[in-house]
Amino acid sequence: MAATSWEVWDLSGQKLKYLPQDLLAPVTLYTSVDLQRNKLKRVTGISKNTNITELNLSRNKIIEFSQEICNLKNLQTLYMNHNNVRSIPEGIFPHLRNLKFLKLSTNRLARLPSDINQCTSLTYLDLSKNCLQNIEPLVGLPKLRELLVEKNQLTELPSQLFQKGSCELTKFKAMCNPLRCPPEEVCAGGVMDIQSYFLQMKENPNAHTTWTVKAMFLGSSMAGKSTLCHSLREGKPVAVAMKDRTEGIDITRLYTHEIRFLLWDFAGQEEYYLTHHIFITPRALVILTVNLASYSTVDPESFKDQIWFWLNNIQLRVPNAVVMLVGTHCDQCRDLEEVMEKKKDIDEKINIMLVNRKMVLKYQKKNLEENTDPFLYMDQVDEIDSLLEYSLKVLDLLTLDCTKTQDIVRFRSHILKCIQSESAFLCSETILPQSYEEVEQAIQKLVTLEQIPQHGIILLEELCDLIMNHVTQSKEHLHSILQFLLRYLHRIGVIIWYEDIDVLRDHVFIQPSFLISMFKTIVRHDLVQQLERISRDLLMQEGALMKQRFIWVEDLRCRGTLHNAALRILVRRELEKLVIDDDDLVREVVGNKKEEGIILTLLQHFEVCLPTLVRSPMNPQAPDFIPGENHWESVRESKRDPDGACLFPIYLKDDLIVCQKWGENKQDDLRVHVYVLPEVPHGFFHR
Numbered sequence: 001m002a003a004t005s006w007e008v009w010d011l012s013g014q015k016l017k018y019l020p021q022d023l024l025a026p027v028t029l030y031t032s033v034d035l036q037r038n039k040l041k042r043v044t045g046i047s048k049n050t051n052i053t054e055l056n057l058s059r060n061k062i063i064e065f066s067q068e069i070c071n072l073k074n075l076q077t078l079y080m081n082h083n084n085v086r087s088i089p090e091g092i093f094p095h096l097r098n099l100k101f102l103k104l105s106t107n108r109l110a111r112l113p114s115d116i117n118q119c120t121s122l123t124y125l126d127l128s129k130n131c132l133q134n135i136e137p138l139v140g141l142p143k144l145r146e147l148l149v150e151k152n153q154l155t156e157l158p159s160q161l162f163q164k165g166s167c168e169l170t171k172f173k174a175m176c177n178p179l180r181c182p183p184e185e186v187c188a189g190g191v192m193d194i195q196s197y198f199l200q201m202k203e204n205p206n207a208h209t210t211w212t213v214k215a216m217f218l219g220s221s222m223a224g225k226s227t228l229c230h231s232l233r234e235g236k237p238v239a240v241a242m243k244d245r246t247e248g249i250d251i252t253r254l255y256t257h258e259i260r261f262l263l264w265d266f267a268g269q270e271e272y273y274l275t276h277h278i279f280i281t282p283r284a285l286v287i288l289t290v291n292l293a294s295y296s297t298v299d300p301e302s303f304k305d306q307i308w309f310w311l312n313n314i315q316l317r318v319p320n321a322v323v324m325l326v327g328t329h330c331d332q333c334r335d336l337e338e339v340m341e342k343k344k345d346i347d348e349k350i351n352i353m354l355v356n357r358k359m360v361l362k363y364q365k366k367n368l369e370e371n372t373d374p375f376l377y378m379d380q381v382d383e384i385d386s387l388l389e390y391s392l393k394v395l396d397l398l399t400l401d402c403t404k405t406q407d408i409v410r411f412r413s414h415i416l417k418c419i420q421s422e423s424a425f426l427c428s429e430t431i432l433p434q435s436y437e438e439v440e441q442a443i444q445k446l447v448t449l450e451q452i453p454q455h456g457i458i459l460l461e462e463l464c465d466l467i468m469n470h471v472t473q474s475k476e477h478l479h480s481i482l483q484f485l486l487r488y489l490h491r492i493g494v495i496i497w498y499e500d501i502d503v504l505r506d507h508v509f510i511q512p513s514f515l516i517s518m519f520k521t522i523v524r525h526d527l528v529q530q531l532e533r534i535s536r537d538l539l540m541q542e543g544a545l546m547k548q549r550f551i552w553v554e555d556l557r558c559r560g561t562l563h564n565a566a567l568r569i570l571v572r573r574e575l576e577k578l579v580i581d582d583d584d585l586v587r588e589v590v591g592n593k594k595e596e597g598i599i600l601t602l603l604q605h606f607e608v609c610l611p612t613l614v615r616s617p618m619n620p621q622a623p624d625f626i627p628g629e630n631h632w633e634s635v636r637e638s639k640r641d642p643d644g645a646c647l648f649p650i651y652l653k654d655d656l657i658v659c660q661k662w663g664e665n666k667q668d669d670l671r672v673h674v675y676v677l678p679e680v681p682h683g684f685f686h687r
């Protein structure tokens, strides 16, 4: 084992179980020792080498954080991630006065030593993927700039950590913790959002505790999702007519047992799947609905379409989701025996599916680890490891006849029971400063008093002025905190505010359902028919001819492209149906030949469609591209044409026609080889 240079000694991936003797010699010159990817359980003897400034012990089997490390007085960088460290003794960190970088992610730490804040040079600390319940000991680290505590068991954060003046933090990540104070949706905004939250808590200690549950109704078309959703809200059976089928997503609310339910009803037709992924979020109760009358125990496709497909998709978005299975249409089954037989079949097949998935993942992991160069696949192995850590929790199938009141009552109490038992995961108990509640209520009041237009699109400035009349805050104060409050309301799904999209930063969407209904005009199962139905008058408004309408239909059917002019007509028609007579707003939403409207911007932002580009002219002076050479200028950004067309991959359905129009695959087509995990989300390659 020879050192690669007198400064760096690379001992990575050597299957070492003990530290090599050369390293333990009292005088060595090595300042950087790389021992990652070995089988070390202990690092006994390391303190003999006090020259070490950088030590990489990641991906070993270390259980104890060795007391000896305190003798490494020159240590500046320490990697100890991906081990099994359970605790860190007191009395180590006060000696590590030069330690700047410490990575302890993916271990089993349940608590931190109380003297960690005496590690005064520390600027970077990664404690993600541990079991920490408290990070109070970190208060007082004077130079800490980056702190990562994702995927722990934290419920509260210490306010002193974020105190303005003493806090140097620029990056803080705490996603996937059961946080209530501040709630995760506040933390997601970053250090400034958390600071504003704690400041408001201090200024007004009358904090509110609220419970919110987001329930998402998923399942195939005609399974009974809308029926369940409406009936749950009303507390009695509500019949849903065919014409009222869900298009896109419907959002409603229900207040019961001091819990606020946000009910998201997703459409079941395939055309909408492509937009669903935007809205499927963690920490939600997924209600997967199955039509038991049409379910067949003998046809494998039945399980695949009605259950497997959905569970697979949910798993990809939220690998540890809690899924409540509901079987509807029991009254249309032959008898109770048939219902029970189907229930048994579904429960068994799901069980097999979940077990199989774990097996496939383990097999994949083994394959990667046995590869000649496992180093190349380290990230994939990590990814598989984190997938293996989680498992979807699928509750036993509840069988219902949605036309019966007692079954709807049973459904409601089943949900409440499930929330009680899974509360840590499903129900976000949040502690909020009074201002958050006040602003949310003020917005609701403005809607009720019809001071906000029905479509709910409002300029940020205008909204601020209107809210002013309903809250106790001064105008200056409200101005200073409003962005944090709106960001929070956006994250919990009460409003939509895309502050990251330049052209939309000044607009707030108070009614998310309006925006979704705009999406629905374009992403829908019957878009071809919608185009065919465009009248001559509407065409004339857009300066188009009948002939163009035929081209639009043909292009959509064969090439999956929708002309922007057609899109403008459809969106404008929908706005007219909603009786929106604000010309400026219509122009902004619809756009024109020179400027794309809000809807097109959003559809592109979420990658539902891809714009056709105006190619920049060729540049004869452009230098040749030589791989490995840095002095190569990329082509200038191609421009979008607001009067062009967009490709909607979801409408590329008929392979035969697509091949005829776009051409067969050719040898010189670009080929990309990628390693993909065993699961690929539906529509991934379309997108």
Ligand SMILES: Nc1nc2c(ncn2[C@@H]2O[C@H](COP(=O)(O)OP(=O)(O)OP(=O)(O)O)[C@@H](O)[C@H]2O)c(=O)[nH]1
Binding pocket: 219, 220, 221, 222, 223, 224, 225, 226, 227, 228, 239, 240, 241, 242, 244, 245, 246, 247, 266, 267, 268, 269, 289, 328, 329, 330, 331, 332, 400, 401, 402, 403
């Ligand atoms: N007899 C009977 N009819 C039901 C039951 N549940 C739902 N239905 C009916 O089934 C039809 C479809 O129900 P919906 O709630 O619209 O189904 P969906 O899953 O929302 O369908 P999409 O909107 O297409 O995704 C409606 O006519 C309902 O009245 C049930 O348990 N028994």
